[in-house]
Amino acid sequence: MTSALFTMEDLHIGIRHRGAERTLVRDVSLHVEPAESVGLVGESGSGKSMSIKGAMRLLPRGATATGHIGFDGRDVLTAGRADLAHYRSRDVALIHQDPRAYINPTRTISQFLTEGVVHTGRMSHDEAIERSCGLMADVGIDDAGRRLGQFPHQLSGGLLQRVMIVAALLPSPRLIFADEPTTALDVTVQSDVMAILLEQIRDRQVSMLFVTHDLDLAAAVTDRLAVMYAGSIVETGTSDEVYTRPLHPYTAGLLRSRPSTTGVRRLTAIPGRPIAAYEAQEGCSFAPRCLFATDRCRSQRPRSRTVAGRSVACHRVEEIADELKERAS
Numbered sequence: 001m002t003s004a005l006f007t008m009e010d011l012h013i014g015i016r017h018r019g020a021e022r023t024l025v026r027d028v029s030l031h032v033e034p035a036e037s038v039g040l041v042g043e044s045g046s047g048k049s050m051s052i053k054g055a056m057r058l059l060p061r062g063a064t065a066t067g068h069i070g071f072d073g074r075d076v077l078t079a080g081r082a083d084l085a086h087y088r089s090r091d092v093a094l095i096h097q098d099p100r101a102y103i104n105p106t107r108t109i110s111q112f113l114t115e116g117v118v119h120t121g122r123m124s125h126d127e128a129i130e131r132s133c134g135l136m137a138d139v140g141i142d143d144a145g146r147r148l149g150q151f152p153h154q155l156s157g158g159l160l161q162r163v164m165i166v167a168a169l170l171p172s173p174r175l176i177f178a179d180e181p182t183t184a185l186d187v188t189v190q191s192d193v194m195a196i197l198l199e200q201i202r203d204r205q206v207s208m209l210f211v212t213h214d215l216d217l218a219a220a221v222t223d224r225l226a227v228m229y230a231g232s233i234v235e236t237g238t239s240d241e242v243y244t245r246p247l248h249p250y251t252a253g254l255l256r257s258r259p260s261t262t263g264v265r266r267l268t269a270i271p272g273r274p275i276a277a278y279e280a281q282e283g284c285s286f287a288p289r290c291l292f293a294t295d296r297c298r299s300q301r302p303r304s305r306t307v308a309g310r311s312v313a314c315h316r317v318e319e320i321a322d323e324l325k326e327r328a329s
């Protein structure tokens, strides 16, 4: 995909765990176009955060990534120190799930916001303060001057996550990785913070890779979806198509297992529990939970292939399409 800003190709992440090698992410390929938002959706343990950590080259000790990660035509996995520092501080930015776990509680908001951009020579201290104040107003933080002098514990979770959005936007990145940016917040502030993040990235034409376990939210706020199961992407397509007509049985199951706001749909959970990549047996990782699995599914891992303009990793897509459609209605 030549026009893509960000690409992952066959990304594999493994980690040494108690003397053995564990696969956490398996053959993940995705891309994000300029000004595009892509949702990476999956249940807990599916490898979403690990993929983002790989994309930032911020993997935990003992973990290794192979495959290819590209940003604007440059290779991220093999980038040297200077290129990597540039990539992390100017090209991309990361918004974490829990701002309190990430921010240093002993530093003021002003120090938190300005230190990185001043240190990397991106702007002077005065410029950083001025730009921070402007961005704080943009994300709905009143009284920026007073807030800059405060410590993180003096701000509510919602306000602190707005500060994180300011920090992410400050160096004018071209891509934001947002890893469950609203999950740790109270329900009442979640939608406000999500709306602000969306408004800002749209206004500035910034791309986003949005990580969430919430398929409804992802479908509502992104252009395309990549659905992840056990460390692999099982289905990719436009958010509208994946949401309204899933082709992979896992996506279809996820859609049917969430509660309906109208109360009409029956809650049909996917049998069994989600697994991590290292727990997967041979064959399709989803086969033990799949209503449509055959012997072939249990013995042969399906490769992603293009079906109806989408990328789907399922041997039986064509055969089961009608039944999935019927079940969804």
Ligand SMILES: Nc1ncnc2c1ncn2[C@@H]1O[C@H](COP(=O)(O)OP(=O)(O)OP(=O)(O)O)[C@@H](O)[C@H]1O
Pocket: 015, 017, 024, 042, 043, 044, 045, 046, 047, 048, 049, 050, 051, 060, 213, 276, 277
């Ligand atoms: N430091 C580590 N050492 C070993 N295994 C790890 C480590 N960090 C994460 N894992 C494992 O890697 C797998 C993927 O984890 P990851 O954090 O990417 O999941 P996730 O999809 O982000 O889930 P969640 O929705 O809970 O955030 C999980 O099984 C997890 O237990």
Ligand SMILES: [Mg+2]
Pocket: 048, 049, 050, 179
């Ligand atoms: Mg995670």
